[in-house]
Amino acid sequence: MDSFIQTLSNLVWSPALVALCLGGGLWFSIRGRFLQVRLIGEMLRLLFQHKEGSTGISSFQALTMTLAGRVGTGNIAGVATAICFGGPGALFWMWAVAFLGASSAFVESTLGQVYKVNISGEFRGGPAFYIEKGLHSRAFGTVFAIVTILAAGFLCPGVQSNSITNAFNNAFGLNVYVSTVVVISLLCFIIFGGLTRIANFSVIVVPFMAQIYIVAALIIVGVNIEKLPGVLELIFSSAFGADAMFGAMLGSAVSWGVKRGIYSNEAGQGTGPHASSAAAVSHPAKQGLVQAFSVYIDTLFVCSATGFMVLLTGCYNVIAPDGRPILTQLAGVEAGPGYTQAAVESLMPGWGSPFVAIALFFFAFTTILAYYYQAETNVVYLTRGTRRAWPIFLLRVVFLIGTAYSAIKSAGLAWAMGDIGIGLMAWVNFVAILLLQGPAFKCLRDYEAQRKLGLEPAFDPSKLGITDAEYWTQHQREVNELLEKSAGVDNRVLSEEQERRDLAEAKKGRRTGLYGSHRNDD
Numbered sequence: 431m432d433s434f435i436q437t438l439s440n441l442v443w444s445p446a447l448v449a450l451c452l453g454g455g456l457w458f459s460i461r462g463r464f465l466q467v468r469l470i471g472e473m474l475r476l477l478f479q480h481k482e483g484s485t486g487i488s489s490f491q492a493l494t495m496t497l498a499g500r501v502g503t504g505n506i507a508g509v510a511t512a513i514c515f516g517g518p519g520a521l522f523w524m525w526a527v528a529f530l531g532a533s534s535a536f537v538e539s540t541l542g543q544v545y546k547v548n549i550s551g552e553f554r555g556g557p558a559f560y561i562e563k564g565l566h567s568r569a570f571g572t573v574f575a576i577v578t579i580l581a582a583g584f585l586c587p588g589v590q591s592n593s594i595t596n597a598f599n600n601a602f603g604l605n606v607y608v609s610t611v612v613v614i615s616l617l618c619f620i621i622f623g624g625l626t627r628i629a630n631f632s633v634i635v636v637p638f639m640a641q642i643y644i645v646a647a648l649i650i651v652g653v654n655i656e657k658l659p660g661v662l663e664l665i666f667s668s669a670f671g672a673d674a675m676f677g678a679m680l681g682s683a684v685s686w687g688v689k690r691g692i693y694s695n696e697a698g699q700g701t702g703p704h705a706s707s708a709a710a711v712s713h714p715a716k717q718g719l720v721q722a723f724s725v726y727i728d729t730l731f732v733c734s735a736t737g738f739m740v741l742l743t744g745c746y747n748v749i750a751p752d753g754r755p756i757l758t759q760l761a762g763v764e765a766g767p768g769y770t771q772a773a774v775e776s777l778m779p780g781w782g783s784p785f786v787a788i789a790l791f792f793f794a795f796t797t798i799l800a801y802y803y804q805a806e807t808n809v810v811y812l813t814r815g816t817r818r819a820w821p822i823f824l825l826r827v828v829f830l831i832g833t834a835y836s837a838i839k840s841a842g843l844a845w846a847m848g849d850i851g852i853g854l855m856a857w858v859n860f861v862a863i864l865l866l867q868g869p870a871f872k873c874l875r876d877y878e879a880q881r882k883l884g885l886e887p888a889f890d891p892s893k894l895g896i897t898d899a900e901y902w903t904q905h906q907r908e909v910n911e912l913l914e915k916s917a918g919v920d921n922r923v924l925s926e927e928q929e930r931r932d933l934a935e936a937k938k939g940r941r942t943g944l945y946g947s948h949r950n951d952d
Contacts, residue, residue, distance in 0.1 A: 431843075432840075432842070432843055432846075435843060435846045435847060435850070436846050438846075438850055439846045439847075439849045439850050439853070442849070442850055442853035442854060442857070443685070443689055443849060443853050445685070447853060447856060447857060448684065448685060448688045448689075450856075450857075450860050451527065451530075451531070451534075451688055451692055451698055451856065451860065452526070452527070452530060452688065454534060454698060454860050454863075454864055455527070455529075455530025455531050455533055455534045455697070455698065456530055457864075458530075458533035458534055458536070458537050458867065459529075459530055459533040461867070461871055462533050462536065462871065462874060464533075465533060465536060465719075465722070465874065466529065466532035466533055466536070466722055466726075469719055469722075470723070472719055472881070473719045473720060473722060473723035474723070476489060476716050476719055476720050477489065477490060477493060477720060477723070478490055479711070479716070487553075487708050487709055487710065488709065488710070489709050489711060489716065489717065489720050491709070492705050492706050492708055492709035492717060492720070492721075493720050493721070493723075493724055494637065495705035495708070495800060495803070496539075496701075496702045496705045496706055496721055496724050496800070497640070497724050497727060497728065497796075500694065500695050500696050500701075500702070500724060500725070500727075500728040501639075501640060501694075501727070501728050501732055501793055501796070501797070502590055502694070502793050502794050502796070502797030502800075503589055503590050503593040503767075503790065503793060503794045503797065504690060504693040504694035504733075505694055505728065505732045505733050505736055505793055506593075506736055506767050506770050506786065506789070506790050506793060507593050507766040507767045507770070507790070508690040508693055508694050508733075509521070509524070509690065509694070509733050509736040509737050509740070509770075510736065510740055510746065510765060510766055510767065510768075510769035510770055511686075511690060511765045511766055511845070512524065512686040512687055512689070512690035512691075513737065513740060513741070513746050513748070513769070514746060514747055514748060514749055514765035514769070515682060515686050515748075515749055515751075515765065516679065516682045516683040516684075516685065516686030516687055516690075517668045517673075517676035517679045517682065517683050517748050517756075518661075518664045518665050518668045518669075518673075518676065518741055518748075519665060519666075519667070519668035519669030519670070519671075519673070519676060519679070519680075519683035519687070520669075520682075520683045520686045520687040520690065521665050521669075521687070521733075521734070521737040521741075522665050522666060522669035522683075522687065523669060523683055523684050523686075523687020523688055523691065524687045524688075524690060524691035524694065524729055524733055524737075525691075525729065525730065525734070526687070526691075527687065527688050527691030527692060527695065527697070527729070528691060528695055528697070528725050528726060528728070528729030528730055528733075531691070531692070531695055531697025531698055531725050531729075532697065532722040532723070532725045532726060533722065534697045534698035534860075534863070535695075535697040535698070535702055535718075535721045535722050535724070535725050536718040536719060536721065536722040536870070536874075537718070537863050537867055537870040537871075538557070538698060538700060538702060538703045538721075538859065538863050538870075539702050539703050539706040539707075539717050539718045539720075539721035539722075540714045540715055540717065540718030540869075540870040540873050540874070541560040541564065541703065541714075541863065541866060541869060541870050542555040542556055542557075542559070542560060542702075542703030542704070542706050542707035542717070543555065543706065543707055543709070543711065543714030543716075543717045543718070544560065544564075544714045544869050544870070544873065544891070544896060544899050544902065545559050545560040545563040545564055545898065545899060545900070546559065546707040546708075546901050547559060547900050547901055548901055549810060549814070552708065553707055553708045553709070553710065553901070554707065554708070554807055554810055554811070555703060555704070555706075555707025555708070555807075556578075556700065556703045556704040556707055556804070556807055556808065556811070557571075557574045557578075557700040557703060557858070557859045557862055557863075558571040558572070558574045558575040558578070558808055558811045559571070559707070559811060560703070560862070560866060561574055561862050561866070563898040563899070563900070564866040564869060564898065565862065565865060565866055566898075570862070571811070572812065573858060574700065574808075574855075574858045574859065574862070575808040575809075575811050575812050576808075576812075577854050577855055577858055578700065578804055578805065578808045578855060579805050579808050579809060579812075579825070580851065580854075581850075581851030581852065581854060581855050582701070582801040582802070582804040582805040582808075582851070582855075583801070583802075583805035583825060583828060583829050583832070584828065584829075584832045584851075585847045585848060585850055585851030586801050586847075586848045586851040586852065587798045587801045587802075587829065587832060587833045587836065588832065588833065588835070588836020588837070588839070588844045588847060588848065589836070589844045589845055589847070589848035590794035590795070590797045590798045590801075590833075591610065591613055591794070591798065591833045591834070591836055591837035592836050592837055592839065592841055592844040593766070593767060593790055593794050593841070594609060594613055594790060594791050594794050594795065594837070595609040595610055595613075595837045595838065596766075596767070596841060597767050597771070597786065597787040597790045597791070598787050598791070600767075600768065600771065600783060600787065601771065601783040601784045601786070601787035602784065602787070606837065606838050607838065609837070610834050610837040610838060613795065613798075613833070613834075613837065614830055614833065614834050616795065617795075617798065617799070617802075617830060617833065618830065620799060621799065621802050621826055621829075622826065631796070631799065635792055635795075635796055638792075639789060639792035639793060639796075640727065640731070640732055642789065643732060643735060643789045643793075644731055644732065644735050646735075646739075646774060646785065646789075647734075647735030647736070647738060647739050648735075649777070650738070650739045650742060650743065650773065650774065650777050651738050651739075651742060653777060654742040654743065657742050658738075658742065661738065661741045661742055664741070665737075665741070668683060669683055669687075671683075675756060675757065676748065676756065678750070679748075679750065679751070679756075681751075682750075682751050689849065691729060691733075692852065692856060693848070693849070693852050694728055694729060694733055695724075695725045695728040695729045695733075696728075696852075697725045698856060698859060698860050698863065699852060699855050699856045699859060700855045700856070700858070700859030700862075701800070701801075701804055701855065702721050702724070703721075704803060704804045704807045705800065705803060705804075706718075706720070706721050712886065712887060712888045712889065713873070713876075713877055713880075713887040713888060713889040714870075714873050714889055714902075715873045715874050715876070715877035715887070716877070716887070718870065718873070718874070736770055739770060739773040739774060740769050740770060740773050742773075743772075743773040743776045743777070744759050745759065745760055745769050745770075745772040745773040745776065746759060746760065746769050747759060747760055747763070747765070747769075749765075760772055764841070766841060767786060767787075767790055770786050771783040771786040771787070774786050798833060801829075802826075802829055805825055805829060806822060806825060809821050809822055809825050810822075869894070869896050872894045872895070872896065873889070873894070876889070876893075876894055889902055889906075890902075890906050891903055891906070892906065
């Protein structure tokens with residue numbers, strides 16, 4: 431079974447998928463005139479905008495929910511694994527994926543907003559919705575929904591839970607079964623509380639865990655600052671095959687950098703639009719820009735923090751594609767969170783390993799929550815028009831069982847299964863957003879045009895020639911009705927005021943004529 435899973439993972443993550451992710455991101459960057467650079471200031475402005483209306487969640491809540499999915503085990507164990515099997519140059523290709531992926535994240539999250547729907551008082555959206563409405567293919571949307579339920583509901587959560595139990599076992603000697611019970615109990619409490627409870631939990635945890643982790647990384651960089659120029663040179667030279675030791679690993683550096691980069695930041699994978707579609711905003715491009723910035727937070731900040739800690743402290747091994755060890759600096763430590771734990775432990779003996787274990791718990795746990803929300807959204811998509819209580823209850827039970835099962839199994843099998851899930855979603859979603867990119871860039875041009883006029887952008891799909899934007903069409907109809915009623919009230923008020931003035935003038939005229947006649951009589 432392990433051999434079959436690994437073979438399937440390699441098949442899914444063929445060079446074609448790597449080229450699709452990098453090429454697609456480059457094309458979106460060019461078409462958007464490198465919006466990921468031009469509009470950074472606007473991204474920062476939008477992060478803390480208040481929620482528009484009573485339905486949905488705020489932009490910041492949507493950001494933290496997507497970061498809960500983006501910032502996870504991949505930021506600690508994934509980076510260390512990429513360095514082990516791709517060499518230090520893999521970190522550069524993770525940066526490249528983040529830079530190009532920011533434009534992909536903009537496209538998919540904007541599309542998610544354009545084609546979102548209001549179901550039972552909650553905004554729902556994602557690739558399945560925009561595939562059906564934008565590409566007019568229910569069958570294609572159903573394929574993505576099924577793939578996502580399989581990936582997010584079964585294949586991917588195990589990577590996170592497995593990393594939690596292993597990290598706590600390494601740091602505290604805690605039995606994996608005890609850790610599993612704790613994780614599953616917390617999951618039960620939160621996922622049965624619905625979208626709002628997931629969002630509220632993410633708002634509290636995600637910013638806190640990211641800040642603490644980055645501060646720890648900055649301390650380690652500061653202590654080893656004299657090594658930083660050499661590490662940067664090593665990263666860039668090995669990224670392009672110019673380093674003497676890692677020169678033969680160029681293909682591995684690109685492959686592992688892209689694979690772990692997408693696993694970490696999820697740009698173009700189709701996960702981000704699920705949470706970003708739940709945001710209540712006045713224009714779809716707002717969430718597109720916020721989600722583009724979330725890719726930077728994930729990779730350029732958190733992944734870089736892990737990479738620099740591992741490389742500066744020399745706590746890593748490098749294995750060639752044929753299994754031959756090229757560099758062995760940690761004896762007996764498996765590629766994964768152990769590298770990061772050893773790196774922090776070198777600065778804080780006795781504290782480093784527990785600190786990473788706790789950080790990993792928060793990273794991984796919030797990612798599990800994000801996976802659940804994505805799976806639930808696609809169950810809702812498939813069961814619209816029917817009673818959804820029992821399918822969602824069944825999803826929750828299967829999700830909890832799968833998460834618990836993977837938590838006590840081998841890390842290698844869990845990662846291979848996760849790679850399959852991520853890869854399948856990326857294949858389907860990237861094809862979809864390449865076919866459906868037009869509305870996203872129409873939104874971008876419309877947004878920038880309104881901003882240049884000094885307006886707070888508002889979205890009207892009919893003006894852009896966008897059809898089947900169900901929520902926005904209804905929203906614009908309601909706005910127009912309110913404007914018409916308001917105009918009617920204003921006109922009525924003006925008419926009544928004019929009538930009063932005319933009546934007053936008439937009375938005044940009659941009084942003047944009456945007195946004049948009396949004077950003539952006299």
